[in-house]
Amino acid sequence: MENIGKILVVDDEADILEFISYNLKKEGYEVYTAPNGKEALPIAKKIKPDLILLDVMMPVMDGIETCKRIKADTDFDQTYVVFLTARSEDYSEIEGLDAGADDYIAKPIKPKVLVTRLNAILRRKIKEMAAPSIKVKDLLIDRESFLIYRGDQKIQLARKEFELLFLLASKPGKVFTRENILEKVWGDEVLVVDRTIDVHIRKIREKLGDEYIGTVKGVGYKFEI
Amino acid sequence: MENIGKILVVDDEADILEFISYNLKKEGYEVYTAPNGKEALPIAKKIKPDLILLDVMMPVMDGIETCKRIKADTDFDQTYVVFLTARSEDYSEIEGLDAGADDYIAKPIKPKVLVTRLNAILRRKIKEMAAPSIKVKDLLIDRESFLIYRGDQKIQLARKEFELLFLLASKPGKVFTRENILEKVWGDEVLVVDRTIDVHIRKIREKLGDEYIGTVKGVGYKFEI
DNA sequence: CCTTATTGTTATCTAATTGTTAATCGGTTT
DNA sequence: AAACCGATTAACAATTAGATAACAATAAGG
Numbered sequence: 001m002e003n004i005g006k007i008l009v010v011d012d013e014a015d016i017l018e019f020i021s022y023n024l025k026k027e028g029y030e031v032y033t034a035p036n037g038k039e040a041l042p043i044a045k046k047i048k049p050d051l052i053l054l055d056v057m058m059p060v061m062d063g064i065e066t067c068k069r070i071k072a073d074t075d076f077d078q079t080y081v082v083f084l085t086a087r088s089e090d091y092s093e094i095e096g097l098d099a100g101a102d103d104y105i106a107k108p109i110k111p112k113v114l115v116t117r118l119n120a121i122l123r124r125k126i127k128e129m130a131a132p133s134i135k136v137k138d139l140l141i142d143r144e145s146f147l148i149y150r151g152d153q154k155i156q157l158a159r160k161e162f163e164l165l166f167l168l169a170s171k172p173g174k175v176f177t178r179e180n181i182l183e184k185v186w187g188d189e190v191l192v193v194d195r196t197i198d199v200h201i202r203k204i205r206e207k208l209g210d211e212y213i214g215t216v217k218g219v220g221y222k223f224e225i
Numbered sequence: 226m227e228n229i230g231k232i233l234v235v236d237d238e239a240d241i242l243e244f245i246s247y248n249l250k251k252e253g254y255e256v257y258t259a260p261n262g263k264e265a266l267p268i269a270k271k272i273k274p275d276l277i278l279l280d281v282m283m284p285v286m287d288g289i290e291t292c293k294r295i296k297a298d299t300d301f302d303q304t305y306v307v308f309l310t311a312r313s314e315d316y317s318e319i320e321g322l323d324a325g326a327d328d329y330i331a332k333p334i335k336p337k338v339l340v341t342r343l344n345a346i347l348r349r350k351i352k353e354m355a356a357p358s359i360k361v362k363d364l365l366i367d368r369e370s371f372l373i374y375r376g377d378q379k380i381q382l383a384r385k386e387f388e389l390l391f392l393l394a395s396k397p398g399k400v401f402t403r404e405n406i407l408e409k410v411w412g413d414e415v416l417v418v419d420r421t422i423d424v425h426i427r428k429i430r431e432k433l434g435d436e437y438i439g440t441v442k443g444v445g446y447k448f449e450i
Numbered sequence: 451c452c453t454t455a456t457t458g459t460t461a462t463c464t465a466a467t468t469g470t471t472a473a474t475c476g477g478t479t480t
Numbered sequence: 481a482a483a484c485c486g487a488t489t490a491a492c493a494a495t496t497a498g499a500t501a502a503c504a505a506t507a508a509g510g
Contacts, residue, residue: 068251071250072247074250144398144399145399145450146400158467159444159467159468160468192468192470193469193470195487196468199470201488202488215487215488217477384456385456385458386456386457417459418459418460420458421457423499424458425457427499442467442497443467452510453510455506455507457504457505457506458505459503459505460502460504461500461502461503462499462502463498463500464498464499465498466495467494467495468494469493469494470492473489474488474489475489476487477485478483478484478485479482
């Protein structure tokens with residue numbers, strides 16, 4: 001699996017650290033760990049993680065304090081912070097929000113929930129940072145206006161169609177498997193059947209012509225160079 | 226987080242300085258500090274802050290005096306000054322007004338209040354500095370008179386309708402999400418439901434015709450080029 | 451204080467988008 | 481040539497988002 005992001009996990013219990021770490025690595029994340037807030041900060045400074053997963057209750061420096069320091073540091077403008085909170089400590093939700101956390105995950109942690117939530121958060125992040133427009137062949141695919149320009153012709157695609165084309169066009173020539181596409185365009189919360197993608201591909205071809213999207217039988221689709 | 230403005234905070238108490246600084250940075254402001262009026266002036270000269278947050282009671286050079294000097298300097302035409310005043314020192318309100326302050330915040334400071342007030346002030350500032358009128362298609366959208374001119378026809382929009390149209394027209398073609406619109410037109414203190422935007426869009430379309438504002442389903446609205 | 455205009459909410463209707471299914475096609479394999 | 485495979489395509493169904501109208505709350509002006 002490709003490299004999809006760096007995550008720093010901070011928790012004082014070695015078991016939990018390993019459990020989370022294992023599950024995230026399996027997912028393809030680059031995982032770093034720290035046993036408390038104090039040690040976490042310099043590590044974070046160095047590796048610039050995309051996301052920091054922070055236990056609220058820790059010795060030395062707790063999650064709230066760590067989060068505050070992270071959010072106060074402009075180096076971490078691009079870093080998401082997610083709290084791990086025991087369900088009983090729901091007071092932390094208030095404090096945590098105040099400290100600037102971006103999301104919460106309640107303990108006990110289920111691997112599926114963990115991975116799903118983090119995927120969702122990081123996908124959002126990637127989208128926000130994505131280039132607003134792509135130029136390929138004679139097309140300009142423009143996120144600002146959600147239009148495809150071909151010469152002075154404007155072509156309007158439906159939202160999903162647009163996202164799908166945008167994905168393929170973001171790496172012309174690369175074959176995206178249906179699994180890929182599903183994950184990136186639909187997100188893993190949603191469950192749709194494979195054929196749905198084919199149908200959307202067809203709609204795009206109808207609107208743009210057949211010359212842009214190629215089929216690689218048994219593998220997936222790609223934007224033709 | 227985007228860069229939304231530069232703020233210079235001037236106070237002789239290091240604790241307060243840090244407290245304010247932290248809360249404003251969290252909000253995305255670029256924050257500078259100074260311990261008194263005398264030191265504040267050269268810093269202000271250099272960084273040209275959008276807003277100066279000024280404690281009234283300070284050694285070396287107090288807030289009133291500092292404010293007078295700032296307001297006397299044409300370099301700071303564009304700079305807002307907000308006083309921090311202890312509730313008991315209400316006399317300062319008179320003096321402060323006299324010195325040309327734009328607003329007051331009473332100590333003890335609550336982070337929410339601080340941030341909300343400054344956001345409001347700076348939003349107002351941004352609006353005031355924005356181009357007073359926009360020409361798009363056959364429309365002249367004029368802030369001075371809050372009127373829309375089409376040829377020699379004058380069209381009157383309600384305030385919110387005007388602001389909304391003005392926003393969309395400020396970047397013709399760009400799609401604004403409802404979230405975008407809410408933030409820019411309503412501001413984050415107010416909470417209104419998404420449909421409200423739709424209704425305002427409809428009102429604008431009623432008054433101007435359907436050809437100006439386009440809908441991008443699942444995304445938002447845009448001013449049609 | 452009353453009236454009116456503005457602003458905001460809600461429920462219903464409509465149309466576009468999105469998703470499913472199944473028949474069909476074209477190429478490959480046996 | 482028959483069976484097989486995955487992709488294409490058309491037709492249809494489900495879902496969702498937005499338009500709209502009618503109404504309620506709030507603010508502004510006389």
